[in-house]
Amino acid sequence: xxxxxxxxxxxxxxxxxxxxxxxxxxxxxxxxxxxxxxxxxxxxxxxxxxxxxxxxxxxxxxxxxxxxxxxxxxxxxxxxxxxxxxxxxxxxxxxxxxxxxxxxxxxxxxxxxxxxxxxxxxxxxxxxxxxxxxxxxx
Amino acid sequence: xxxxxxxxxxxxxxxxxxxxxxxxxxxxxxxxxxxxxxxxxxxxxxxxxxxxxxxxxxxxxxxxxxxxxxxxxxxxxxxxxxxxxxxxxxxxxxxxxxxxxxxxxxxxxxxxxxxxxxxxxxxxxxxxxxxxxxxxxxxxxxxxxxxxxxxxxxxxxxxxxxxxxxxxxxxxxxxxxxxxxxxxxxxxxxxxxxxxxxxxxxxxxxxxxxxxxxxxxxxxxxxxxxxxxxxxxxxxxxxxxxxxxxxxxxxxxxxxxxxxxxxxxxxxxxxxxxxxx
Numbered sequence: 001x002x003x004x005x006x007x008x009x010x011x012x013x014x015x016x017x018x019x020x021x022x023x024x025x026x027x028x029x030x031x032x033x034x035x036x037x038x039x040x041x042x043x044x045x046x047x048x049x050x051x052x053x054x055x056x057x058x059x060x061x062x063x064x065x066x067x068x069x070x071x072x073x074x075x076x077x078x079x080x081x082x083x084x085x086x087x088x089x090x091x092x093x094x095x096x097x098x099x100x101x102x103x104x105x106x107x108x109x110x111x112x113x114x115x116x117x118x119x120x121x122x123x124x125x126x127x128x129x130x131x132x133x134x135x136x137x138x
Numbered sequence: 139x140x141x142x143x144x145x146x147x148x149x150x151x152x153x154x155x156x157x158x159x160x161x162x163x164x165x166x167x168x169x170x171x172x173x174x175x176x177x178x179x180x181x182x183x184x185x186x187x188x189x190x191x192x193x194x195x196x197x198x199x200x201x202x203x204x205x206x207x208x209x210x211x212x213x214x215x216x217x218x219x220x221x222x223x224x225x226x227x228x229x230x231x232x233x234x235x236x237x238x239x240x241x242x243x244x245x246x247x248x249x250x251x252x253x254x255x256x257x258x259x260x261x262x263x264x265x266x267x268x269x270x271x272x273x274x275x276x277x278x279x280x281x282x283x284x285x286x287x288x289x290x291x292x293x294x295x296x297x298x299x300x301x302x303x304x305x306x307x308x309x310x311x312x313x314x315x316x317x318x319x320x321x322x323x324x325x326x327x328x329x330x331x332x333x334x335x336x337x338x339x340x341x342x343x344x345x346x347x348x349x350x351x352x353x354x355x356x357x358x359x360x361x362x363x364x365x366x367x368x369x370x371x372x373x374x375x376x377x378x379x380x381x382x383x384x385x386x387x388x389x390x391x392x393x394x395x396x397x398x399x400x401x402x403x404x405x406x407x408x409x410x411x412x413x414x415x
Contacts, residue, residue, distance in 0.1 A: 006311060006413045008349040012318050013410045015385035016392060020403060030378040034344065035370060058370065065371035071379055080164050087160075101160040109160045 025120070027066070027075060028082055035062045046085050047122040049093045056090035057098055081116060084109045085123050088130035107134060183255055183394040187245050202240055208320070209259060210235065212312035216263050219308035234266045254405065255395040260309055310412035317409075321388040322346065328387075329380060336365040340373055341380035 018026045028042035036055050039045040045059065063086055066079025088110055090098045099106070113119065113127035189201040213234055218227040238244045244262050248255055329338040343356040358370040367373055392409070393402045 005350065005352075008352065009311075009314055009318060010410055010413045011349045012321070012346075012384070012388055013314065013406060013413070015381060016389040017403070017406050017410070019382065019385040019389050020406065027378050027382060030381055031374050034374045034377055061369075061371040062374050065368075065375045069372070069375055071382075077164075084160060084164065099160070105160045109164060112164050 024074065024078070024118075028063075028078060031062050031066065032059065035059065042082065043120050043122050046082065046089050047126050051089065051093065053090055053094040053096055053098070056086050056094065060086035060090070060098060081113060081119060081123075084113055085119075085126055088113065088126050092126055092129045092133065103134070107131065110134075184249070184252065187249050190240070191245050191249060205245075206235055206240065208316055209239070209313075211316060212309045213239075213259070213263050215312040216260070216305045216309035217267060219305040220267055230267070230270060233270075234263060238262055238266055252397045254397065254400075256310075256313055256405075260306065263309070307412060307414075310409065314409050314413065317388060317391055318350070321384060321391050324391075325380065325384040325387050329383060334376075334380070336367070337376045337380040337383075339365070340376045341384065344373075344377055345381060346384070 018029070025042065029040070032039050032042045032045045035058050036045060036051075039051070039055075045051050045055070051059075060083055063079045063083040067076050067083055068079070070076035070079050087097070087099050087101070087106065090096050097106075101109075110127045110131045114124050114131060116124070186201045186205055189195050189197055190205055192198060195201070210231060214227055214231040217230045217234075218224065222230060239259075239262075244258070247262075248258055326338050326342075329335065340361050343353075343361065344358075345355070347353040348355045358373045361367070361373050362369050365373075365376075367376070389402060389406075392405055393400075396402060396405055
């Protein structure tokens with residue numbers, strides 16, 4: 001067994017630690033790490049201006065899939081919220097609407113997200129900024 | 139919506155397949171099961187020890203064999219890393235297994251104490267080697283070796299400590315290796331039994347093998363084509379389902395070596411540290 005194998009063995013231990021500490025958001029972080037090589041966690045990816053428009057589109061598709069095929073109710077709820085946040089992020093950071101959903105539906109969804117206590121603060125902020133931007137464009 | 143906001147064809151196609159509007163998407167019905175599939179319930183470390191001690195149990199032999207199979211590599215690694223040759227280390231491992239590990243002594247202590255099984259096993263092997271060393275040196279001890287506390291003796295003790303650290307490290311690495319491999323096998327069996335062979339295959343080829351063997355992760359597109367999936371989103375979702383199952387199985391297997399109700403975070407941190415920087 002060499003040093004690189006030992007280093008590789010750390011990762012499964014880390015996964016078990018993450019499962020123990022933050023099972024709710026862990027799944028989102030893992031999805032982001034698999035889908036976008038450069039990103040390490042969901043909150044950073046969804047709240048950063050450095051996330052490209054294509055990356056937001058990828059995140060939207062990945063979280064939509066989680067909404068549809070998530071193993072548990074919590075997974076599907078998380079998928080639904082992060083799907084909507086991906087749309088909000090693309091709008092806030094790239095000024096693009098990456099969905100065919102109507103404006104009214106987007107406003108309702110972003111309002112729900114802003115008030116969702118389960119989501120980390122920075123994600124609320126993205127929803128808030130998306131709402132502000134939409135109101136400025138009225 | 140303002141004209142400057144463009145919607146790509148790709149997005150339109152995806153959205154067209156959507157059945158519900160966005161605000162409804164956020165309202166997921168209650169009442170459905172909210173736990174991911176539980177890891178398989180193979181015999182735990184403690185139930186297996188209890189069974190190995192119960193001579194009336196029809197599965198005693200099997201439990202003893204399984205315990206030996208699990209822990210032989212870590213015991214051997216410790217003894218080998220303490221400076222013994224392969225042949226001597228094999229003999230000592232066999233001796234420890236027969237005399238201490240299966241000789242009721244260790245297993246009885248383990249069941250009584252219900253402490254961390256890894257620590258108990260490690261200290262037992264260390265004591266066994268110390269006894270063996272004493273037996274070997276009693277025969278050839280001579281006055282020329284110097285009194286206790288001399289510079290030579292101090293140096294020899296430091297060397298012994300150093301060797302012990304290396305041996306402990308070898309033991310821990312083998313211990314972790316066994317935990318990971320066993321958790322992999324259990325996860326694979328559970329997923330396949332659940333009709334989720336694709337989940338396992340994707341997890342193995344994108345994550346597990348790259349971690350453990352340094353293999354290059356198989357691209358999303360290749361796995362998507364292989365399993366007839368709808369591209370990266372589905373591949374990634376299959377992957378995390380299997381990864382969570384594996385992580386929960388590993389966590390459960392770590393918990394099984396700890397006293398009841400003990401938080402596994404300390405043990406996990408120690409295992410992580412044991413793998414070095």
